[in-house]
Amino acid sequence: MTDVKSDKSNKSASGWSRRDVLKASSVGAVGAATPMFFTKNAWADGHDAIGNYPVKGSEVVFGFNVPQTGAYADEGADELRAYKLAVKHLNNGGGMLETLKPSKLTGNGVLGKKVTYVTGDTQTNADASRTSARRMIERDKVIMVTGGSSSGIAIAQQYLCHELGIIFMCGLTHSNDTTGKDKRRYGFRHFFNAHMTGKALAPVLSSEYGKDRRAFHLTADYSWGHTQQESMQQFTEAEGWATEGNIMTPLKTTDFSQYLAQVLNSDADVLVLNHYGANMVNSLTNAVNFGMRDMQKNGKNLEIVVPLYSRLMAKGAGSTNIDGVLGTSGWNWALQDEGSKVFVKAFTDEYGFPPSQAAHTCYVQTLLYANACEMAGTFYPPAVIKALEDFEFDGAGNGSTLYRGVDHQCIKSMLVMKGKSPSARTSDFDYLEVLQEVDRATADYDPSIFPGELGPYKPA
Amino acid sequence: MFDLSINAFFMQLLTGLQMGSIYVLIALGLTLIFGTLGVVNFAHGALYLVAIYLAVSINDAMGFGMALVLVPTILFILGLAMERGLIQFFYNRPHTDQILVTFGLAIVIQELLKWVFGANNIPFAIPSWGNGIILMHEWFPFLEGFVVYPKWRMILVVVSIVTVSAVFALLHWTTFGLVIRAGMRDSEMLQFLGVNINRRFMIVFGLGSLIAGIAGVFGGPVTQVSPEVGMHLLVPSFLVVVIGGMGSLSGAVLAGILIGMAQSFTAYDINLSTIIIYLITVIVLLVRPRGLLGAKGVFE
Numbered sequence: 001m002t003d004v005k006s007d008k009s010n011k012s013a014s015g016w017s018r019r020d021v022l023k024a025s026s027v028g029a030v031g032a033a034t035p036m037f038f039t040k041n042a043w044a045d046g047h048d049a050i051g052n053y054p055v056k057g058s059e060v061v062f063g064f065n066v067p068q069t070g071a072y073a074d075e076g077a078d079e080l081r082a083y084k085l086a087v088k089h090l091n092n093g094g095g096m097l098e099t100l101k102p103s104k105l106t107g108n109g110v111l112g113k114k115v116t117y118v119t120g121d122t123q124t125n126a127d128a129s130r131t132s133a134r135r136m137i138e139r140d141k142v143i144m145v146t147g148g149s150s151s152g153i154a155i156a157q158q159y160l161c162h163e164l165g166i167i168f169m170c171g172l173t174h175s176n177d178t179t180g181k182d183k184r185r186y187g188f189r190h191f192f193n194a195h196m197t198g199k200a201l202a203p204v205l206s207s208e209y210g211k212d213r214r215a216f217h218l219t220a221d222y223s224w225g226h227t228q229q230e231s232m233q234q235f236t237e238a239e240g241w242a243t244e245g246n247i248m249t250p251l252k253t254t255d256f257s258q259y260l261a262q263v264l265n266s267d268a269d270v271l272v273l274n275h276y277g278a279n280m281v282n283s284l285t286n287a288v289n290f291g292m293r294d295m296q297k298n299g300k301n302l303e304i305v306v307p308l309y310s311r312l313m314a315k316g317a318g319s320t321n322i323d324g325v326l327g328t329s330g331w332n333w334a335l336q337d338e339g340s341k342v343f344v345k346a347f348t349d350e351y352g353f354p355p356s357q358a359a360h361t362c363y364v365q366t367l368l369y370a371n372a373c374e375m376a377g378t379f380y381p382p383a384v385i386k387a388l389e390d391f392e393f394d395g396a397g398n399g400s401t402l403y404r405g406v407d408h409q410c411i412k413s414m415l416v417m418k419g420k421s422p423s424a425r426t427s428d429f430d431y432l433e434v435l436q437e438v439d440r441a442t443a444d445y446d447p448s449i450f451p452g453e454l455g456p457y458k459p460a
Numbered sequence: 461m462f463d464l465s466i467n468a469f470f471m472q473l474l475t476g477l478q479m480g481s482i483y484v485l486i487a488l489g490l491t492l493i494f495g496t497l498g499v500v501n502f503a504h505g506a507l508y509l510v511a512i513y514l515a516v517s518i519n520d521a522m523g524f525g526m527a528l529v530l531v532p533t534i535l536f537i538l539g540l541a542m543e544r545g546l547i548q549f550f551y552n553r554p555h556t557d558q559i560l561v562t563f564g565l566a567i568v569i570q571e572l573l574k575w576v577f578g579a580n581n582i583p584f585a586i587p588s589w590g591n592g593i594i595l596m597h598e599w600f601p602f603l604e605g606f607v608v609y610p611k612w613r614m615i616l617v618v619v620s621i622v623t624v625s626a627v628f629a630l631l632h633w634t635t636f637g638l639v640i641r642a643g644m645r646d647s648e649m650l651q652f653l654g655v656n657i658n659r660r661f662m663i664v665f666g667l668g669s670l671i672a673g674i675a676g677v678f679g680g681p682v683t684q685v686s687p688e689v690g691m692h693l694l695v696p697s698f699l700v701v702v703i704g705g706m707g708s709l710s711g712a713v714l715a716g717i718l719i720g721m722a723q724s725f726t727a728y729d730i731n732l733s734t735i736i737i738y739l740i741t742v743i744v745l746l747v748r749p750r751g752l753l754g755a756k757g758v759f760e
Contacts, residue, residue, distance in 0.1 A: 069574070264608070312580055
């Protein structure tokens with residue numbers, strides 16, 4: 001006896017056995033899939049799938065990752081306002097869409113898709129910012145991430161986005177490292193940097209306070225603080241100043257008295273506060289309490305310098321404390337160029353008060369990304385990157401600007417600011433006056449002074 | 461670099477003293493509450509936070525005098541409400557439960573204040589009589605040349621000394637203090653004797669909050685007014701309590717000054733300055749587990 005049935009017994013009347021049907025189906029399925037199989041990740045416009053490209057559906061999602069809690073929450077809130085306004089203008093027209101040149105933005109979304117957004121909270125913490133950005137990329141399928149109010153956080157997100165093939169448009173980050181040793185092909189910075197601050201501010205300091213000066217630095221102990229201190233020391237020494245000392249201060253310091261006592265014990269007649277946000281507010285207030293603004297050293301008035309200024313910081317410190325103190329800003333709402341005027345008007349109409357420099361840079365970054373997509377005719381990241389690289393534009397609030405291709409740093413004009421006295425203020429937003437507008441040529445520098453590589457257009 | 465000149469030494473000494481004064485004022489409330497109620501109150505930093513926000517608001521609206529009167533009073537009432545509404549239910553629970561609930565409460569308070577006042581610093585103007593500097597070289601002839609120190613910070617040191625003295629006097633020279641100290645030893649026995657110790661403990665909690673209120677009024681212009689301040693001060697203040705000995709008032713004073721001095725004299729080096737308080741804590745706990753002046757058997 002045998003259990004084996006004859007072939008013939010399994011065949012149907014048509015001559016096809018069940019096995020024949022299965023074999024034929026398998027071969028048919030493999031055959032049908034062959035073009036896709038051999039051209040893995042290829043899409044209709046001939047580009048590979050990178051990050052969240054291709055964008056499916058009628059909407060494209062941007063990710064706004066800003067500090068909604070933590071020390072920079074107020075700046076984050078202003079950034080978020082600017083991002084929402086940018087989305088509104090991208091979808092409906094208005095604002096800088098009328099002044100940005102050249103521009104392919106139409107006010108009908110980007111590449112025919114309506115712009116939507118998701119938001120995340122960086123908590124002013126690198127780990128939290130990475131987690132939030134990754135969630136946006138993997139869950140919400142954002143095509144671009146932007147935000148950050150601190151260099152450490154911007155750099156952390158920039159590395160992550162580069163790995164995942166998502167373009168990161170930096171928000172407020174001023175460290176040389178962002179477009180220096182930590183530059184990435186997928187990261188772009190519109191904001192100026194510490195080197196540009198030193199270059200622009202040192203000659204003004206020399207002219208205001210003289211060449212025979214001794215500076216003592218108090219420096220926030222992280223990426224931005226370190227590069228800011230190095231740049232200020234480099235450029236002030238080039239002006240003939242001596243550097244008496246530098247103390248790194250922990251980021252969470254609220255009482256700076258132990259450091260200020262060291263400054264008082266030195267021969268320094270200028271105190272440089274390489275601090276930002278709450279740090280600067282506290283160190284400046286403490287210095288004023290120590291009588292440093294009314295003190296003389298080496299026969300000269302002891303001066304305080306705050307290299308990086310913002311309106312929110314100035315407000316936090318109070319106008320009595322910042323009266324006459326010099327620093328730099330990327331932009332100010334009082335500027336009278338067309339781009340600044342339309343942006344300030346749109347922002348003020350929407351929210352009832354003028355935007356901060358953080359809001360300005362975030363708004364412009366969103367528009368520049370959208371415009372680059374339109375210019376490239378695709379959301380494909382390498383093509384968008386190429387559209388942004390060496391892009392020359394105007395009408396965004398800083399005059400003629402170059403998005404330099406070799407390091408992704410915007411080269412543009414910037415401002416030397418001076419704190420206003422309480423009597424000179426005209427509103428609750430009027431704390432700083434523009435002392436000097438530093439032109440693009442002066443702010444420009446050789447990118448090869450910083451190490452680092454951008455990396456490939458296609459992430460590994 | 462460490463400067464050994466007499467002027468530098470004097471300046472760092474004063475700085476250490478004023479930094480220690482804030483730690484002492486905050487740690488005093490913490491250790492008082494722990495010593496009497498046995499509660500590890502991680503919300504104490506948040507009470508300080510409430511105090512500085514109240515102080516800056518009242519100071520701006522009604523002047524410093526009103527802030528000085530109202531803030532400690534409000535904090536005292538807030539302390540009573542906190543004790544009745546939350547803390548009393550955790551008297552007999554493990555310290556881990558107390559830490560978790562008070563830490564959670566601290567975060568809630570911090571976020572609420574951030575929601576109301578924003579995350580940015582609010583400038584706290586020093587009253588005109590406290591503004592300016594003291595010419596130290598006129599008072600201390602051994603100083604060379606021109607040495608100054610902010611008047612407000614010296615006022616803070618004096619306030620700290622007065623507050624500590626008042627608490628010591630209250631606990632050692634009044635009937636209320638006698639009952640509290642007896643309650644710290646054996647609260648059960650006191651209840652057998654017909655003393656309503658719970659009510660007195662409630663007042664002690666209010667007193668701890670009141671001290672946080674005083675610290676807020678005078679410390680606000682120094683530590684500044686922003687939502688993170690409470691948490692920043694909580695850790696060193698808690699370490700002050702641990703180093704001084706849990707529940708020991710004199711220990712808190714000694715440890716507060718010690719920590720302030722250590723931070724001041726290591727300011728020139730960020731690495732040393734950051735680890736110094738933890739280094740001291742480890743050494744003290746290894747050599748003397750109950751803290752410098754802690755009672756035998758308490759957290760040993």
